[in-house]
Amino acid sequence: MPKLYTSRFSNKELNTGEYTVVGVVRSMPRFPTKYRISGDIRQIAPPGYLWNENDRARFREPYFKHLEKTGYPVIGAIIQEYLNEGKDVVLCCYEDVRKPDEWCHRLVFAEWWYEKTGQKIEELPDPSPNPGEKQRKKEEKKREEQDSGYEQLSFMSDLYRTTYPHYNT
Structure with a gap:
């Protein structure tokens, strides 16, 4: 059964072609990738008014409210369509969360998903130097x-x- 992961577009593991890569961003990468990006779930991207919020605790509640506007049934159905392709699905944005004190909306989305489904979304291992x-x-x-x-x-x-x-x- 395919799994759901989060990662960054620059993760070299994605080059293996073993994953269905899906953006969760407002703007797709302008840099070339060695893998196919299958789509973008813009409903998961944070709204513009949260872009400059650097405090994860202050970001969480308004971001959860943003996700609730679309709702789990819709977001879940979109993700399920990608999972139905048979490969593990990786939800991507840009931040390297391995850096100390770095976080991004994809990690907060994983918290929301866990609250809705009980399923943990892991960060895809990244082989590049930490x-x-x-x-x-x-x-x-x-x-x-x-x-x-x-x-x-x-x-x-x-x-x-x-x-x-x-x-x-």
């Missing part, structure tokens, strides 16, 4: 250095200390 991983490793290294008492000094600060040992930096 942009949040580099930041996480950097913070982890800094914590380890602080815990060990080790301090990474630059060449210039070492040179300055050597040249002017009486100067306390």
